[in-house]
Amino acid sequence: MDRATVFTxxxxxxxxxxxxxxxxxxxxxxRHDASESRSSDRSDSRDARDAHDRRDDDxxxxxxxxxxxxxxxDTRQPRDERGHHVAYPGSGPHRPPHGPPPPRYRHPxxxxxxxxxxxxxxxxxxxxxxxxxxxQFSRAGDVSxxxxxxxxxxxxxxxxxxxxxxxxxEARYRLTDGFGLAMGLAxxxxxxxxRVTTPFGLDAQFFGFSNGPVNPFFELGFAVTSRDWEDAxxxxxxxxxxxxxxxxxxxxxxxxxxxxxxxxxxxxxxxxLGIPAAAGPEDPAFSTAFQSGIGLQxxx
Numbered sequence: 001m002d003r004a005t006v007f008t009x010x011x012x013x014x015x016x017x018x019x020x021x022x023x024x025x026x027x028x029x030x031r032h033d034a035s036e037s038r039s040s041d042r043s044d045s046r047d048a049r050d051a052h053d054r055r056d057d058d059x060x061x062x063x064x065x066x067x068x069x070x071x072x073x074d075t076r077q078p079r080d081e082r083g084h085h086v087a088y089p090g091s092g093p094h095r096p097p098h099g100p101p102p103p104r105y106r107h108p109x110x111x112x113x114x115x116x117x118x119x120x121x122x123x124x125x126x127x128x129x130x131x132x133x134x135x136q137f138s139r140a141g142d143v144s145x146x147x148x149x150x151x152x153x154x155x156x157x158x159x160x161x162x163x164x165x166x167x168x169x170e171a172r173y174r175l176t177d178g179f180g181l182a183m184g185l186a187x188x189x190x191x192x193x194x195r196v197t198t199p200f201g202l203d204a205q206f207f208g209f210s211n212g213p214v215n216p217f218f219e220l221g222f223a224v225t226s227r228d229w230e231d232a233x234x235x236x237x238x239x240x241x242x243x244x245x246x247x248x249x250x251x252x253x254x255x256x257x258x259x260x261x262x263x264x265x266x267x268x269x270x271x272x273l274g275i276p277a278a279a280g281p282e283d284p285a286f287s288t289a290f291q292s293g294i295g296l297q298x299x300x
Contacts, residue, residue: 137259138211139174139299146170146267148295152188152197154275156241156284162231164188164195170267170295172205180205182219186293196228197289199273201251213259223251225275229285241284249274249287257297267295 148168155161168186175181182203189196203221229243253271260266270292278285 137213137262138177139180140177142174142299144172144174144265144297144299146172146295146297148186148267148269148293150186150188150269150291150293150295152273152289152291154286154289157286159284162190162195164190164197166197168293168295170297172297177211178207180207182221190231194229194231197225198228199223199225199251199291201273203251203253205255207257215257215259217255217257218253219255219269219271220252221250222248223273224248225273225277227275227277243277243283243285245277247275247277249276253291263299265297265299267297269293269295 146169148170149165150168151163151165153161153163166186166188168184170182170184172180172182182205183201184203185198185200187196187198201221201223203219205217205219207215207217209215224246225248226246227243229241231242232240251271251273253269255267255269258266258268270290273289273291275285275287275289277283278287
């Protein structure tokens with residue numbers, strides 16, 4: 001046989017095989033068996049897929065419950081009528097919209113402590129303290145004793161003036177802060193001993209400031225003055241003046257008391273002392289003398 005005949009026979013055989021297979025499938029028994037086989041395969045595949053979906057749903061439900069317990073709100077994915085999760089765009093077929101669960105670390109994360117430098121110190125400028133007020137001294141009811149030194153200035157009519165120095169003692173009683181009584185005794189004499197004048201006075205004192213540290217005062221009273229003079233002077237003509245008498249006269253003066261503490265005080269005084277015994281028409285001595293002194297008082 002030639003090659004053309006062989007090829008033709010093979011082609012006819014090949015064409016006859018599909019027709020025979022189709023004829024066999026068209027038989028009722030064959031068709032029923034094939035349909036049942038395909039239905040069984042589809043049922044098995046559907047059951048396996050449903051079981052797989054349920055396992056995935058259970059796993060996601062457990063994961064959602066875990067997240068709900070940690071976050072405090074419901075993040076579960078909605079389901080359809082068959083109970084399957086509804087897939088959101090971009091979330092995958094079985095991935096919840098909140099993304100994958102957070103990664104679990106084998107070791108706790110590292111914590112960094114940031115230390116900030118201390119702020120610069122704040123300098124608060126406090127105002128200078130107010131000056132302390134001068135201390136106030138109440139002398140009401142106090143008694144003081146003082147020692148003073150001073151001078152007595154006078155002269156003669158038509159003759160020279162003279163100044164005698166002396167010492168004195170004084171006692172004070174402050175009935176109130178503004179009023180007190182003073183009693184004093186002094187002795188003034190010339191350097192040659194020709195004149196000795198001894199006044200003894202009692203005065204009322206009025207203080208300007210009741211209890212301040214610097215307290216001016218005015219005093220007014222009387223004094224008993226004794227004179228023991230045998231004085232030689234040169235006026236229009238040389239003569240000797242002799243006096244040995246005692247007289248009562250007025251006394252007035254101004255003073256300033258400066259407190260040096262609760263008990264001590266510095267005392268400054270000036271005043272006029274009246275000597276009536278020298279007021280006679282034949283007496284050349286002035287009947288008034290100018291008195292000044294400085295002393296220290298101690299209050300008890």
